[in-house]
Amino acid sequence: MTSRPGDQSRTSTLGLPSDREIRVERVFDAPREHVWRAMTEPDLVAQWWGRGNRLDVVRLEVERGGHWRFVEHHDGAADGFEGRFREVTPPERIVQTFEWDGMPGHVIVNDMTLEEVAPGRTRVTVVSLFHTPEERDGMLQSGMKAGLDRSYEVLDAVLRSVG
Amino acid sequence: MVQYQSSAGEPAGAERLDADELDIIFAALSDPTRRGVLERLGRADASISELAAGFDMTLTGMRKHVRILERAGLIATEKVGRVRRCTLGPRRLDLETAWMNRHQQSLEARLDRLGAFLERTKGDPT
Numbered sequence: 001m002t003s004r005p006g007d008q009s010r011t012s013t014l015g016l017p018s019d020r021e022i023r024v025e026r027v028f029d030a031p032r033e034h035v036w037r038a039m040t041e042p043d044l045v046a047q048w049w050g051r052g053n054r055l056d057v058v059r060l061e062v063e064r065g066g067h068w069r070f071v072e073h074h075d076g077a078a079d080g081f082e083g084r085f086r087e088v089t090p091p092e093r094i095v096q097t098f099e100w101d102g103m104p105g106h107v108i109v110n111d112m113t114l115e116e117v118a119p120g121r122t123r124v125t126v127v128s129l130f131h132t133p134e135e136r137d138g139m140l141q142s143g144m145k146a147g148l149d150r151s152y153e154v155l156d157a158v159l160r161s162v163g
Numbered sequence: 164m165v166q167y168q169s170s171a172g173e174p175a176g177a178e179r180l181d182a183d184e185l186d187i188i189f190a191a192l193s194d195p196t197r198r199g200v201l202e203r204l205g206r207a208d209a210s211i212s213e214l215a216a217g218f219d220m221t222l223t224g225m226r227k228h229v230r231i232l233e234r235a236g237l238i239a240t241e242k243v244g245r246v247r248r249c250t251l252g253p254r255r256l257d258l259e260t261a262w263m264n265r266h267q268q269s270l271e272a273r274l275d276r277l278g279a280f281l282e283r284t285k286g287d288p289t
Binding site: 022024026028029030034035038039044047048049050051052077079098101102103106108124126128130 | 189190192193198259262263266267269270271272273274275276277278279280281282284285
């Protein structure tokens with residue numbers, strides 16, 4: 001990872017609630033209304049979601065059942081991401097599915113909450129739930145050890161990316 | 164395409180991947196032809212010309228895909244006589260693990276950007 005522009009507000013904490021989930025928390029120096037707008041208005045989303053790459057907000061229907069689709073451009077290539085909104089409660093919660101064109105069918109459910117922890121300070125918590133093949137196949141027993149190793153694997157990667 | 168082991172031995176995702184490796188792997192996986200090639204090689208080894216024929220492509224086009232997959236460690240090639248054989252590996256990729264890592268990194272990067280954006284537009288985000 002390269003520079004970290006938001007360092008001053010980068011009080012993120014990470015967790016692995018289960019081997020199918022990743023949790024990321026971050027406190028921003030901004031009122032909850034602003035954070036909500038930055039996440040739900042297409043012209044604002046286009047300014048940050050692409051991680052510095054050009055982003056086309058193809059669709060952004062912020063309502064239950066609504067469709068979203070973004071295309072990120074980099075080095076002459078394009079990556080498409082899309083999903084549906086399952087729950088929208090302004091300005092405090094969005095639950096949406098997330099799929100990358102490169103791994104069709106690998107659907108992640110992102111559950112995001114926005115809390116005003118102090119006036120003008122907002123905590124964003126994202127819990128990403130993965131649908132693993134172990135669960136689908138009912139292989140919980142034999143997958144237990146591998147799942148645990150995987151969790152530590154992810155934790156390692158997470159700690160490295162933070163450090 | 165997802166591989167995992169349910170019996171004895173190391174779990175498929177035991178190797179460590181750094182961010183650059185993940186980028187190369189996911190770039191390799193972002194193309195439907197290359198994913199098709201991985202599925203095809205999962206059934207049996209094949210030469211580049213067999214792959215090209217199977218995907219209705221030129222040899223040159225298929226060579227390019229093969230090179231990208233090979234660089235990502237997702238396939239290996241070996242010259243046997245005048246024919247280049249392609250096989251899966253050496254990377255025993257656990258896609259779920261790689262995908263979780265990748266998603267985590269992307270999410271972090273996006274929140275970095277969101278923080279910078281909010282900083283820049285303090286007071287009024289429009």
